[in-house]
Each structure stands twice: as structure tokens, then as C-alpha cells.
Amino acid sequence: MTTFNDFGIFAGEKLIEDRTFGLVTATNDVNGSWILTQFVKRLGRHDKVILITSMNDEEFYIEALRRQGIKLQALPNVRIVSLLGKNPENLCQYADKDAVVILENPDLWSAEGSMEVQDMVKTIFQIQQVSKAVMCLIQADSPLLETDSSLLATNHTNLGIQLLHQTNYIITLRPLPTGRAEDVTGTLHVSRGTRPTNVTVDEKEYLYFIKGEQVKITPR
Amino acid sequence: MHPSLLLPRILALKDSSAFTVIIDSVEQSASRLISEFLHHAPESTNVLYVNYETLTVDKRVNHEISGHEKVAELKQKIVQLTGTSQTLIIFDTLAFIPEQELFQLLFSLISKHTTVVCVYHGDIRSKSDSSSSCYPSTLSLLNYFATSILTVGPLSRPDVMPHVLEQHSNRISAWDIPMGCNSPKFEVQLDYRRKSGRSVIATYTVDNSSHAVAIAPNKAQQQENEADLLKDLTTFNLTTSTRNQQAKDKVELPFLESQKYGDGGVQGGAIVYQYEKDDDYDEEDPYEDPF
Numbered sequence: 001m002t003t004f005n006d007f008g009i010f011a012g013e014k015l016i017e018d019r020t021f022g023l024v025t026a027t028n029d030v031n032g033s034w035i036l037t038q039f040v041k042r043l044g045r046h047d048k049v050i051l052i053t054s055m056n057d058e059e060f061y062i063e064a065l066r067r068q069g070i071k072l073q074a075l076p077n078v079r080i081v082s083l084l085g086k087n088p089e090n091l092c093q094y095a096d097k098d099a100v101v102i103l104e105n106p107d108l109w110s111a112e113g114s115m116e117v118q119d120m121v122k123t124i125f126q127i128q129q130v131s132k133a134v135m136c137l138i139q140a141d142s143p144l145l146e147t148d149s150s151l152l153a154t155n156h157t158n159l160g161i162q163l164l165h166q167t168n169y170i171i172t173l174r175p176l177p178t179g180r181a182e183d184v185t186g187t188l189h190v191s192r193g194t195r196p197t198n199v200t201v202d203e204k205e206y207l208y209f210i211k212g213e214q215v216k217i218t219p220r
Numbered sequence: 221m222h223p224s225l226l227l228p229r230i231l232a233l234k235d236s237s238a239f240t241v242i243i244d245s246v247e248q249s250a251s252r253l254i255s256e257f258l259h260h261a262p263e264s265t266n267v268l269y270v271n272y273e274t275l276t277v278d279k280r281v282n283h284e285i286s287g288h289e290k291v292a293e294l295k296q297k298i299v300q301l302t303g304t305s306q307t308l309i310i311f312d313t314l315a316f317i318p319e320q321e322l323f324q325l326l327f328s329l330i331s332k333h334t335t336v337v338c339v340y341h342g343d344i345r346s347k348s349d350s351s352s353s354c355y356p357s358t359l360s361l362l363n364y365f366a367t368s369i370l371t372v373g374p375l376s377r378p379d380v381m382p383h384v385l386e387q388h389s390n391r392i393s394a395w396d397i398p399m400g401c402n403s404p405k406f407e408v409q410l411d412y413r414r415k416s417g418r419s420v421i422a423t424y425t426v427d428n429s430s431h432a433v434a435i436a437p438n439k440a441q442q443q444e445n446e447a448d449l450l451k452d453l454t455t456f457n458l459t460t461s462t463r464n465q466q467a468k469d470k471v472e473l474p475f476l477e478s479q480k481y482g483d484g485g486v487q488g489g490a491i492v493y494q495y496e497k498d499d500d501y502d503e504e505d506p507y508e509d510p511f
Contacts, residue, residue, distance in 0.1 A: 019275055019276055020275075021275060025395045025396075118315070118316060121273070121315075122272075122288055122316070125272070125273050125275075126288075128275050129275065140394060140395040140396070142394065145393065145394060145395070147345075151347075154345045154347055157344075157345055158315075158344050158345055160395055161246060161341060161343050161344050162273070162313070162315060162341070162344065164246045164395065164397075165244075165246065165249060165273060165313070165341055166273045166274075166275070170397050172395070172396045172397060174394075174396055189396065189397070189398075189399075191397040191398065191399055191401060192397075192401065192402045192403075193402065194246060194249030194251060194402050195249065195251050195274070195275070196251065196252060196255075196402075196404070196428070203399040203400070204399075205399070
């Protein structure tokens with residue numbers, strides 16, 4: 001059984017308006033794939049959804065959706081593109097004027113060097129221009145954001161900062177700052193992006209809890 | 221001129237600030253200030269928008285140019301669309317232009333009827349490139365060349381404890397954007413360089429929803445304190461009432477005329493006299509040679 005008390009943020013229709021760009025940031029403690037699965041599941045009922053992932057294979061999402069009680073075949077509008085271990089050539093080819101494009105961890109490509117940071121930022125902007133809406137997940141672990149002069153940290157920071165400067169809304173997934181708890185997996189913040197839109201973003205903080213197939217969200 | 225007029229004049233392109241740099245951050249983006257520029261620009265102004273990262277460009281923009289091109293081609297396109305009328309050229313980020321070509325491009329666009337406004341994301345890190353480590357960073361060069369620098373930030377909160385502010389900025393540097401960032405009401409710090417070389421520093425609050433621009437209140441408080449100091453010193457009235465002060469601040473002094481661009485640069489030294497209604501205009505020149 002799936003409990004998903006979403007308090008409006010995952011109504012989907014409300015947040016993913018046409019021509020918006022949203023950024024989800026997560027850390028290693030709180031894997032962000034679950035939230036992408038939720039978006040795929042909820043949006044996939046009435047919208048075309050294309051999920052492009054650098055991290056997981058197609059099987060992963062088939063399984064993740066199955067755990068949510070839904071078969072991928074039952075969502076004909078959903079397409080999972082796994083580029084795991086592949087070069088991200090011409091990402092724009094997967095975009096579609098009527099589709100919501102969800103990008104999982106494109107930061108991996110710039111980190112491993114298969115794409116320059118500025119090219120990555122440019123490509124993600126171009127995908128926005130040829131899609132209905134775009135949502136992107138990147139990592140925000142502190143070693144990647146340190147102010148030392150390591151090239152990896154500089155590149156990752158510059159990628160994230162420039163993406164943040166394009167956002168209409170931002171979703172932040174972090175572990176509890178006070179430590180571990182039995183019934184809380186992490187915190188989820190929804191905040192305004194840097195680009196104002198006609199859609200008002202309902203800025204809120206939530207706690208969420210994932211256990212097996214259960215996802216529970218409570219406002220803080 | 222009173223500083224409270226300065227930012228409104230820059231926004232309305234009344235002031236000859238040919239090269240304006242806006243420094244922003246993820247906490248408070250420049251996009252709302254750009255929309256103020258577009259709102260206040262005179263209707264006749266030709267607005268060019270060099271777009272690198274803006275998904276929906278404001279309707280006020282006359283020509284949108286995609287920035288993702290070779291710099292030489294980009295320059296050609298901009299020059300073509302500039303024409304001879306007053307033109308506002310906006311760059312939504314400078315991060316895509318190679319450092320070596322950036323200033324060449326910007327300088328070639330600045331002329332007496334163009335105003336260049338560019339956004340520099342202050343939180344982007346510059347790559348320390350060993351080959352050019354002696355060369356100053358883009359930001360310090362922009363600081364040096366800009367005629368005005370606008371730094372946007374959230375409204376200052378003097379009542380908040382320092383450790384809370386520190387927590388707030390720690391969260392931002394971890395990309396955990398707290399609530400209330402990028403609000404329609406924000407603060408702008410202006411560093412304006414006059415032609416004389418003197419710089420004026422002032423802080424304003426801007427409301428993007430009502431398009432109101434006001435000088436930050438701490439300035440007004442200072443004036444009140446001055447008034448308090450003069451109180452009870454003499455029987456003469458040495459203070460100015462707030463109404464007097466407001467009226468005084470609104471006066472655009474005639475010497476601004478001398479800072480206007482004319483043919484071939486600044487036309488300094490000209491005498492500008494505006495007749496008031498009681499002035500008796502004498503056709504005859506009293507200093508004329510009587511013979």
C-alpha cells in the first residue's frame with residue numbers, strides 16, 4: 001500500500017507548469033531517485049514524461065515504479081532513457097515540445113569529464129527551450145562544494161550555481177540536521193527559484209519518511 | 221544631486237551610466253532588477269537582450285539575441301540591431317564569454333547612445349588558471365571599468381542575531397535555499413562613479429511588484445539624528461522639516477545639464493539658466509559696450 005500525503009506539492013499540475021525549470025538537490029545520505037519516481041508516476045498519468053538518467057539503468061526505475069504499485073507498461077506516456085556508462089551526446093534529441101523532461105544527475109557527466117561545465121549548462125538550457133518543462137536532480141554533498149581550489153569542487157559549484165540561476169523553484173532534500181531518527185528519512189524544502197514566474201511557489205518545509213514502498217510527507 | 225534620485229535615474233536611463241554591472245547571487249538574483257530596468261526604460265528605447273539562460277524573456281524586449289554563439293558573430297549581430305536610437309543592451313550572464321574576449325566585446329558596444337547592463341553571478345568561482353595567474357580576475361576588472369555597480373541582496377535584517385545570519389548563509393552555500401530568498405522586495409547597493417572620479421555609495425530598497433525604488437531607511441534616520449543635535453541650541457529654526465527635506469531631495473539640480481553628453485563627449489562649462497515666472501528678462505545686455 002502506498003501512502004503519499006503530498007500537501008499539494010506533488011499535485012504536479014501545480015508545480016510543473018509549462019516552461020518552468022526546477023532543480024532538486026540531494027546528498028548521498030538522502031538519495032533523490034525516489035522523488036523523481038514520484039514525479040514520473042504522478043505526471044505520467046496525463047503528461048508525456050522523459051526521464052534521462054546518468055546514474056541508474058532502466059531496470060531500476062521499472063522496479064521503483066513497481067514498488068509504487070504501477071507497471072511501466074501502464075504508463076504509455078513515460079519513457080526512461082538510461083545513459084548509464086554512455087557518453088551524453090546530443091541530449092536535446094530526447095527532448096520533446098509536449099514532454100516534461102526529468103534529468104537525473106547530469107553533474108556526473110561533467111564530473112567524470114565527458115562534458116565541460118559550460119557545455120552542460122548550455123545543453124540543459126537548450127533542453128528547456130525545446131521541452132514543455134524540465135526538472136533536474138544534482139548532488140550537493142559538501143565535499144563537492146568546498147571552497148578549496150580542487151577542480152572537481154570548482155566545476156561542480158559552477159554547474160550548480162549556474163543551474164540555480166535558471167530555476168523557477170528549488171526542492172532541497174537533506175538528512176535531518178539533528179541526526180538520525182526512526183521515523184524520519186530527511187527534510188524536504190520547497191523554495192522559490194531565482195527566476196520569478198506567474199506561478200507562486202508555496203515555500204514550505206517538510207519531513208519525509210520512506211519505508212519499503214511507503215512514502216510519507218508531513219509539513220514541519 | 222541627492223543619492224535618492226540616483227538609482228531611479230539609472231533605471232530610467234536618464235543618467236549617462238554607460239556600463240552598469242549587476243552583481244547577484246543565488247540568494248537574491250538580478251532577474252528582478254533587470255525587470256525594473258525594463259519597466260523604467262523610456263518607451264522609445266530599443267532594448268536588446270543577449271540571452272544565455274533566460275527561458276522566458278520579458279515582452280518589453282525588442283530584440284532577443286541568443287548568446288550561445290561565437291563572440292565575433294554575436295558582436296556583429298548586436299551592432300546590426302543597435303542602430304542610432306537610444307539602445308539598452310542587457311547580458312543575462314557573462315559566464316559564457318571567454319575572459320580574453322569579454323572586455324573587447326563590451327567596450328566595442330559602449331557608445332554615447334547605448335547603455336550596457338550586464339549581470340555577473342558573484343557566486344561563480346573563477347578557475348585559477350596558472351598561465352594567467354598574474355592577470356586580474358574578471359570581477360576586479362569589471363569593478364574597475366564599470367560606471368556603476370549594483371549589488372543585489374536580500375533586505376538587511378538588523379534585528380536578527382549574527383549566529384542566525386551565519387546559519388542562513390551556511391545553508392545557502394550548501395545549496396539548501398532557505399525560505400524568503402529571491403523575494404520581490406530586495407536591497408540594491410549602488411556604487412556610482414561620477415565623471416569627476418568621485419564615487420557615490422548608496423543603498424536602496426526596490427519592490428518589484430510595485431516598482432517602487434526608495435533609498436534605504438537608515439539614511440533617513442541619520443538625518444533625523446542631525447535634527448536632534450540642533451534642537452534647543454538656539455532660538456533660530458535651523459532644522460528642515462521632513463516635508464522640506466523631501467521637497468529638497470526631489471529637486472534635480474541644473475548642473476546635471478553640464479554632465480550630459482554632447483557632441484564629442486561631455487560639454488562642461490556651459491551656462492544653463494532657467495527663467496522662473498517672476499524673472500524679468502531684459503533684452504538689452506547691461507554689460508554691453510555703450511559705444
